[in-house]
Amino acid sequence: MGSTRSRSLGPANSFMAKLYFRYSAMNSGKTTSLIQTAFNYQERGMRVVIIKPAVDSKGGSRVVSRLGASRKADILLTPTDSVTEALAEQESISCVLVDEAQFITPAQIDELFWYATNQHVPVIAYGLRTDFQTVGFPGATRLLELAHDIQELKTICRCGKKATLNGRKVNGIFVFNGDQVAIDGEQNVEYESLCANCYQTFKAAV
Numbered sequence: 001m002g003s004t005r006s007r008s009l010g011p012a013n014s015f016m017a018k019l020y021f022r023y024s025a026m027n028s029g030k031t032t033s034l035i036q037t038a039f040n041y042q043e044r045g046m047r048v049v050i051i052k053p054a055v056d057s058k059g060g061s062r063v064v065s066r067l068g069a070s071r072k073a074d075i076l077l078t079p080t081d082s083v084t085e086a087l088a089e090q091e092s093i094s095c096v097l098v099d100e101a102q103f104i105t106p107a108q109i110d111e112l113f114w115y116a117t118n119q120h121v122p123v124i125a126y127g128l129r130t131d132f133q134t135v136g137f138p139g140a141t142r143l144l145e146l147a148h149d150i151q152e153l154k155t156i157c158r159c160g161k162k163a164t165l166n167g168r169k170v171n172g173i174f175v176f177n178g179d180q181v182a183i184d185g186e187q188n189v190e191y192e193s194l195c196a197n198c199y200q201t202f203k204a205a206v
């Protein structure tokens with residue numbers, strides 16, 4: 001028998017939706033998880049809104065998983081857009097899903113937090129925590145500060161250990177200097193999730 005004490009913290013209609021941050025290193029299946037979540041909502045007749053940062057040019061207006069599944073984004077967000085206004089143009093939202101959330105600005109993360117709080121709609125943001133130099137993306141750092149619920153999605157390094165860092169390769173060679181944002185698949189840039197030991201080894205070899 002569980003506690004008989006009421007778990008309610010207020011009136012029954014005061015359900016509080018949360019801002020969720022699901023983070024990981026590259027290639028853990030974040031977009032696959034997003035597309036699965038969208039499917040689960042829609043299977044129950046509920047509408048989701050998918051937000052994609054416009055800076056992520058990979059896949060155009062679609063979010064694309066490595067497994068091959070893809071979905072059209074409902075909102076392509078530029079850094080100067082108001083998330084609140086963009087969401088106000090959508091109807092009957094049961095859940096907001098954000099792909100590559102590390103590219104959303106801190107101010108837009110604040111908007112998502114207050115949207116979840118005030119509109120009672122859960123917002124699930126998927127993204128990287130840090131860049132290829134182990135520095136937090138501003139949007140990801142704001143998510144770590146604000147999200148009600150934070151969960152790490154796990155992936156593995158080439159050595160079999162858990163990967164927590166992101167290595168950037170240009171023309172197949174690891175690089176440790178450059179701009180924070182360089183899109184996967186463009187200008188011969190690719191990423192590999194690494195454990196700290198392997199990251200350190202590759203960095204020492206440069």
Ligand SMILES: [Zn+2]
Pocket residue numbers: 157158159160161194195196197198199
């Ligand atoms: Zn490793």
